[in-house]
Amino acid sequence: MSRRIARVQLDSPLPQLDRLFDYAIPDELADATTPGVRVKVPLRSAGRMVEGFVVEVDAEDDADRPLSEIDQVVSPAPVLPERLHRLARAVADRAAGSAADVLRLAVPKRMVRAEKAWLASDGAETPVVLSAERAAASAVLAEFPDLEERLRAGERLAVDAPPRLDEGRPAWARLLAAAAATTLAGGRSAIVAVPDHRDLDLLQEQLLRLVPDAALVRHDAGQSGPERYAGYLRTLEAAPCVVIGNRSAVYAPVVDAGLVALWDDGDTLLEEPLAPYAHARDVALVRQSLDGCALLFAAHTRTADVERLVSIGFVGEAPAARRASPRVVLATAQEHEQTSARIPSASFRAVRDALETGPVLVQVARPGYAPSLVCADCRTPTRCAHCGGPLHAHARGATPVCGWCGRSAHAWTCQNCASTRLRLSSSGSERTADELGRAFPGARVVVADGAHPVREVDDRPALVIATRGAEPIAPAGYRAVLLLDGDRMLQAPDLRIGEACLRWWSNAAALAAPGAPVHLVGVTGPVGRALASWTQPTYARGELAERAPLRMPPAARVARVEGDHAAVDRALRSLADDVPGLGGDAVLGPVPIERDGAPGARALVRFDYARGAAVTRSLRASVLSAAMSARGRGGGKDRRRSARIPLAVRVDIPDPEL
Numbered sequence: 001m002s003r004r005i006a007r008v009q010l011d012s013p014l015p016q017l018d019r020l021f022d023y024a025i026p027d028e029l030a031d032a033t034t035p036g037v038r039v040k041v042p043l044r045s046a047g048r049m050v051e052g053f054v055v056e057v058d059a060e061d062d063a064d065r066p067l068s069e070i071d072q073v074v075s076p077a078p079v080l081p082e083r084l085h086r087l088a089r090a091v092a093d094r095a096a097g098s099a100a101d102v103l104r105l106a107v108p109k110r111m112v113r114a115e116k117a118w119l120a121s122d123g124a125e126t127p128v129v130l131s132a133e134r135a136a137a138s139a140v141l142a143e144f145p146d147l148e149e150r151l152r153a154g155e156r157l158a159v160d161a162p163p164r165l166d167e168g169r170p171a172w173a174r175l176l177a178a179a180a181a182t183t184l185a186g187g188r189s190a191i192v193a194v195p196d197h198r199d200l201d202l203l204q205e206q207l208l209r210l211v212p213d214a215a216l217v218r219h220d221a222g223q224s225g226p227e228r229y230a231g232y233l234r235t236l237e238a239a240p241c242v243v244i245g246n247r248s249a250v251y252a253p254v255v256d257a258g259l260v261a262l263w264d265d266g267d268t269l270l271e272e273p274l275a276p277y278a279h280a281r282d283v284a285l286v287r288q289s290l291d292g293c294a295l296l297f298a299a300h301t302r303t304a305d306v307e308r309l310v311s312i313g314f315v316g317e318a319p320a321a322r323r324a325s326p327r328v329v330l331a332t333a334q335e336h337e338q339t340s341a342r343i344p345s346a347s348f349r350a351v352r353d354a355l356e357t358g359p360v361l362v363q364v365a366r367p368g369y370a371p372s373l374v375c376a377d378c379r380t381p382t383r384c385a386h387c388g389g390p391l392h393a394h395a396r397g398a399t400p401v402c403g404w405c406g407r408s409a410h411a412w413t414c415q416n417c418a419s420t421r422l423r424l425s426s427s428g429s430e431r432t433a434d435e436l437g438r439a440f441p442g443a444r445v446v447v448a449d450g451a452h453p454v455r456e457v458d459d460r461p462a463l464v465i466a467t468r469g470a471e472p473i474a475p476a477g478y479r480a481v482l483l484l485d486g487d488r489m490l491q492a493p494d495l496r497i498g499e500a501c502l503r504w505w506s507n508a509a510a511l512a513a514p515g516a517p518v519h520l521v522g523v524t525g526p527v528g529r530a531l532a533s534w535t536q537p538t539y540a541r542g543e544l545a546e547r548a549p550l551r552m553p554p555a556a557r558v559a560r561v562e563g564d565h566a567a568v569d570r571a572l573r574s575l576a577d578d579v580p581g582l583g584g585d586a587v588l589g590p591v592p593i594e595r596d597g598a599p600g601a602r603a604l605v606r607f608d609y610a611r612g613a614a615v616t617r618s619l620r621a622s623v624l625s626a627a628m629s630a631r632g633r634g635g636g637k638d639r640r641r642s643a644r645i646p647l648a649v650r651v652d653i654p655d656p657e658l
Helices: 082-094 099-106 112-120 131-141 147-152 171-185 197-207 225-235 247-251 280-291 304-311 345-354 429-439 486-490 497-509 526-533 536-547 565-578 609-630 637-642
Strands: 003-010 020-024 038-043 048-060 072-075 156-160 189-193 216-219 242-245 257-263 294-299 327-331 359-364 373-375 422-424 445-448 462-467 480-483 517-521 557-563 587-595 598-607 647-651
Touching: 003 038, 003 099, 020 038, 020 048, 048 082, 082 099, 082 247, 082 280, 082 609, 099 247, 112 225, 131 147, 131 171, 147 156, 147 171, 147 294, 156 304, 171 189, 171 197, 171 242, 171 257, 171 294, 189 247, 197 216, 197 242, 216 225, 242 247, 247 280, 257 280, 280 294, 280 304, 304 536, 327 345, 327 526, 345 359, 345 480, 345 517, 359 429, 359 497, 429 445, 429 462, 480 497, 486 497, 497 517, 497 526, 497 536, 517 526, 526 536, 557 565, 557 587, 557 609, 565 587, 565 598, 565 609, 565 647, 598 609, 609 647
Parallel strands: 156 294, 189 242, 189 257, 216 242, 257 294, 327 517, 359 462, 359 480, 445 462, 480 517
Antiparallel strands: 003 020, 003 048, 038 048, 038 072, 373 422, 557 598, 557 647, 587 598
């Protein structure tokens, strides 16, 4: 006799449980056990109950096969549709991770009250986009010839957003809102992911002008649990919608996805900090390949990752009918000026003239007053005597404070020369505001950084001192933009620091009023020239060409393998056997590291995109093998110590550092 069984995806981080498990369905749960519902099932090897999702319900003829039974159906709501499980499995396989880790990011925690309200409702009605709103959206997209038709055809496109303000708001927000509204008007859902809550507010404001409120779903980590869960349940319904949110919004399980769009994919906030560490850009690419929807990358700059896709023809370009760019000036000190002057005379005059008519934006590298201090005699960086952390000052003449432990250094002495004198080696947002306030007496000064969030300033004259990424919007645009500390930003030990600086500066320049000068101080190299000529894609192509001979990302994929010495060695040997032709220079290392207080090893593996599936499959098998070999070693304290995963793998690391 046949019997009904359920294939369950367990909610467990253990790599050895990353597969579907068969469970028998008892008669009393036959009606409630449907695909997508949450269940509790026994885990025979651990002797405990674990939660999971029913992925499939099937019938088998071998009724004598010993199977455990489902213990409980936690909820009748089918919260895991097959399309989301398929996406989670594909993302996990690409990143050598577990599907359960992906689902933990995609499916919010259950909220009973919100779920009951959703189950009692009749479902959302199909939203109607009025002809006037549809015409307005089409007019915005008309700036890019054939963009609307290409999105409707499901193409993959890269768009350079116009660097300007439209009706007091960034033009990029109107562009993405129009693309989403056009998709919704065609009867399909759209998903738009942006880096942070400020971008999300701007996008929502523009969308509410084009789509019905009931069709807009916001997916935000700042929402309450019930709000976020209710929004997730709305995306499960057949009625199309527009989903906007941060990096995890790309997992939204809409029924018929017509568009997935990303704004500013170079922002590090779109990198997932939790396993399996899949970037929102990579998830969007995987989803597009599965759903066949349109894919849109929009930004003021072009990352090397997107440029690689454009160069091989996988992603197309959609240029604007008319090219627009800000008026960028590369400002350097004149012959008669001190080379140590922070603001050249030409930039100083531009700021003074602009203050007569409106606000001026000054971008600085770091917040605070003096983010770093050095010994006044030998220039050795100051360190805390208790923890070794860096010291910084909150104000002129204030007692230095440790940035790690927060202790005050009342009687600081240099460990190198025994001097007791300190020197301010850098200027943060507050010190810059202090200096410019004295240089322009009577001017209104506004500080915008992490400690002083400011979203918008009026059009009255003011000096707006902002850290990168925290720049407020001036509705009529800034009358001048001054980009300071550029040379210091470029000195950061980061493979992608040039890309990052160009992105920070371009986003700030896009806030300038038409014709307003944008002064980049102290930078004259390739990054400065790319900003001045507004040729960010050309800079990205140059970066890609430089990384190709070194096989650095994104010219090649890079995986980091770390763990116990023996586990790392076994993984590298298995990789060489499983992926022939990988090359002798594919592996860098291993090098010794300290891991969880014990000695370990770390190695980097460089591989081509064509070998990606084989490499990730081999590395995942090594993780599973290491986890199984560590299972059950010892007892008591030894058993708890052995629970540490002996091997960890992260694929597609953006900056390979040994």
